[in-house]
Amino acid sequence: THYYGAVINPQERNPREPISYKVYPACLIIVSPVGQIVDMIAQSDIVDFQEKERERCDEAVTVILSSDEFLMPGFIDTHTHAPQFPNLGIGQEYQLLDWLKDVTYPMEANFADPDFAERTYRSVVRRIIDFGTTTCCYYGTVHLDATKRLVDIVRDSGQRAFIGKCNMDREVPEDNLEPSANDSIQATEQLIDYIQNLTQASDSLLIHPIITPRFAISCTPELLRGLSDLAEAYNPTLHIQTHISENLDEVARMGELFPGNTSYADVYDSFGLLGRKTILAHAVHLGDDEIDIIAKKEAGISHCPTSNFNLTSGVAPVGKYLDAGIKIGLGTDVSGGFNPSILNAIRHASIASKVISLQHNPSDPLKPGYNNRKLSVATLLYLATLGGAQVCGLEDDIGSFALGKSFDALMVKVSSEAGNPGLYPGGKEDVDKYLRGMLERFLFCGDDRNISRVYVQGKLIGGNDCIE
Ligand code: GUN
Ligand code: ZN
Structure with a gap:
C-alpha cells in the first residue's frame, strides 16, 4: 500500500541535542504486504517518483490524505x-x-x-x-x-x-x-x-x-x-x-x-x-x-x-x-x-x-x-x-517511520467533520508551522474522534472511520 500525505516523525534521542521531530508536508510511504515500510520519499521527490514508478503506483492501493490529515506513529x-x-x-x-x-x-x-x-x-x-x-x-x-x-x-x-x-x-x-x-x-x-x-x-x-x-x-x-x-x-x-x-x-x-x-x-x-x-x-x-x-x-x-x-x-x-x-x-x-x-x-x-x-x-x-x-x-x-x-525493546521495529520498521500508524484528522471543531488551526502559508500547530493541538485538545485510522503492521485495526 502507498500512503501519500503529511507525516510527523519523531527522531531518535541524541545526547548532544534536544529531542526533536520532523514534519513532511508531503511524503510517500510504501508499505509491503507484510506491513513493513519499504520506502519513504519526502516531498521534492514525489513527482519524480510518480513519473518513474507510475505503473507500480497504479497497481498498488494508494491512500491519499487530505490537507487536514496527517500520519504519525501509533x-x-x-x-x-x-x-x-x-x-x-x-x-x-x-x-x-x-x-x-x-x-x-x-x-x-x-x-x-x-x-x-x-x-x-x-x-x-x-x-x-x-x-x-x-x-x-x-x-x-x-x-x-x-x-x-x-x-x-x-x-x-x-x-x-x-x-x-x-x-x-x-x-x-x-x-x-x-x-x-x-x-x-x-x-x-x-x-x-x-x-x-x-x-x-x-x-x-x-x-x-x-x-x-x-x-x-x-x-x-x-x-x-x-x-x-x-x-x-x-x-x-x-x-x-x-x-x-x-x-x-x-x-x-x-x-x-x-x-x-x-x-x-x-x-x-x-x-x-x-x-x-x-x-x-x-x-x-x-x-x-x-x-x-x-x-x-x-x-x-x-x-x-x-x-x-x-x-x-x-x-x-x-x-x-x-x-x-x-x-x-x-x-x-x-x-x-x-x-x-x-x-x-x-x-x-x-x-x-x-x-x-x-x-x-x-x-x-x-x-x-x-x-x-x-x-x-x-x-x-x-x-x-x-x-x-x-x-519495550522494540525500537528497531516501531516508534517512528523508517525503512524496515513496521507501519504502526495513526491517521489523524483535525477538520471540523472529525466532530471535534476548534482543532483546525487555519493559515497554511507556512506549512511547517501549520503542521506543528496541528500536532500540538491534537496532542492537547484532540481525542478519539480525530483518530480516523489505526494501523498495526500495515493492517487497519481501528479508528473512527471504522466505527459504524
Ligand atoms: N501497585 C501494585 N499494583 C498496582 C496497581 O494495580 N496499580 C497501581 N497504580 N499501582 C500498583
Ligand atoms: Zn499499575
Missing part, C-alpha cells in the same frame, strides 16, 4: 491494567495501598470467571485501540484462564501487545492470592507457552508474554527468585514488568518486607529482575542510587502521570531520568489513571513537568538537559512513541 502504552477498566474514575478518596485493598483487588477478583473476563476485555481492547494505542503493555489479573482470554482477544484485534498474568503470593486478599510461589510460577509458564504457541502458529510475533510480579510487596522472595529463573530460562525473549516506588507508604512497607535490601530498586536487582527487558512503572520516589542502578542495568521506566496525580502519589522527575539516559515511555495505568488514552498521559506528563519547573528556580538557560524543565512538545511526542518503543 501510541505506545507501556503500562495499563485491563481488568481495572470497570473501575475507571472510581476511588477518588484513596491513596495506593487502601485503593488496592478496597477498590482494585475486589474488582480483579471477578476475573476468576472467564466469561466475565471475556466480555470486559472485549470492550477494553476495542477502546484502547480506538484511542490510538498500537502497542500496549497489559497487566491481567492472577487468573490464567482470564488472561488467556485477553490474549485471544488482543490477537483477534491485531494490536501489538505485551500481556502478563499478575504474580501475587502474599499481602493480598484471599480471592486474589495464588496458593504458592510454585503455583504462580507454573501458571506463568503456561501463559508464556500459550502465547508462544499462538504466535508461532499464526506466523506473527505481535503478542509477547511478559513476566508480571505485581510489585515487591505482593511477592515472596521465593516467588521473585522463581520468576527471575523463568526469565533466564526463556532468555532472550522474555520481558518483565512491575511497579516501583510509586507511593511513600508502599516504599515503607517494601522496606519492612525486605529489611536486607538497601532500596526498592535493589530488591528487584538482587533477584536478577532488573535488566534491559524490565519495565518499571511509576518511579516517583527513587533515590539517586536507584537512578544509577536503573540506568546501569538499562531498565526502562513507564511514566504514569495521570495515575500519580489521581492517587496523589507524587510527581515523577522525568527530566532527571532523561538526563540520566534512562529509557522512558508513557503509561495510562488504568484505573490508577482515570483515562485510557495516551493523549491524556501526554497532557499530564506536560503538567507534571510544569509543576516541577514551578517548584524550582529557573535553571541556567545555557545548561543543556531536561531536569526541572517543562517538557517540549517534541519530548512529549517522543515519550508517547519512540520512547515507549525503547522501553
Whole structure:
C-alpha cells in the first residue's frame, strides 16, 4: 500500500541535542504486504517518483490524505491494567495501598470467571485501540484462564501487545492470592507457552508474554527468585514488568518486607529482575542510587502521570531520568489513571513537568538537559512513541517511520467533520508551522474522534472511520 500525505516523525534521542521531530508536508510511504515500510520519499521527490514508478503506483492501493490529515506513529502504552477498566474514575478518596485493598483487588477478583473476563476485555481492547494505542503493555489479573482470554482477544484485534498474568503470593486478599510461589510460577509458564504457541502458529510475533510480579510487596522472595529463573530460562525473549516506588507508604512497607535490601530498586536487582527487558512503572520516589542502578542495568521506566496525580502519589522527575539516559515511555495505568488514552498521559506528563519547573528556580538557560524543565512538545511526542518503543525493546521495529520498521500508524484528522471543531488551526502559508500547530493541538485538545485510522503492521485495526 502507498500512503501519500503529511507525516510527523519523531527522531531518535541524541545526547548532544534536544529531542526533536520532523514534519513532511508531503511524503510517500510504501508499505509491503507484510506491513513493513519499504520506502519513504519526502516531498521534492514525489513527482519524480510518480513519473518513474507510475505503473507500480497504479497497481498498488494508494491512500491519499487530505490537507487536514496527517500520519504519525501509533501510541505506545507501556503500562495499563485491563481488568481495572470497570473501575475507571472510581476511588477518588484513596491513596495506593487502601485503593488496592478496597477498590482494585475486589474488582480483579471477578476475573476468576472467564466469561466475565471475556466480555470486559472485549470492550477494553476495542477502546484502547480506538484511542490510538498500537502497542500496549497489559497487566491481567492472577487468573490464567482470564488472561488467556485477553490474549485471544488482543490477537483477534491485531494490536501489538505485551500481556502478563499478575504474580501475587502474599499481602493480598484471599480471592486474589495464588496458593504458592510454585503455583504462580507454573501458571506463568503456561501463559508464556500459550502465547508462544499462538504466535508461532499464526506466523506473527505481535503478542509477547511478559513476566508480571505485581510489585515487591505482593511477592515472596521465593516467588521473585522463581520468576527471575523463568526469565533466564526463556532468555532472550522474555520481558518483565512491575511497579516501583510509586507511593511513600508502599516504599515503607517494601522496606519492612525486605529489611536486607538497601532500596526498592535493589530488591528487584538482587533477584536478577532488573535488566534491559524490565519495565518499571511509576518511579516517583527513587533515590539517586536507584537512578544509577536503573540506568546501569538499562531498565526502562513507564511514566504514569495521570495515575500519580489521581492517587496523589507524587510527581515523577522525568527530566532527571532523561538526563540520566534512562529509557522512558508513557503509561495510562488504568484505573490508577482515570483515562485510557495516551493523549491524556501526554497532557499530564506536560503538567507534571510544569509543576516541577514551578517548584524550582529557573535553571541556567545555557545548561543543556531536561531536569526541572517543562517538557517540549517534541519530548512529549517522543515519550508517547519512540520512547515507549525503547522501553519495550522494540525500537528497531516501531516508534517512528523508517525503512524496515513496521507501519504502526495513526491517521489523524483535525477538520471540523472529525466532530471535534476548534482543532483546525487555519493559515497554511507556512506549512511547517501549520503542521506543528496541528500536532500540538491534537496532542492537547484532540481525542478519539480525530483518530480516523489505526494501523498495526500495515493492517487497519481501528479508528473512527471504522466505527459504524
Ligand atoms: N501497585 C501494585 N499494583 C498496582 C496497581 O494495580 N496499580 C497501581 N497504580 N499501582 C500498583
Ligand atoms: Zn499499575
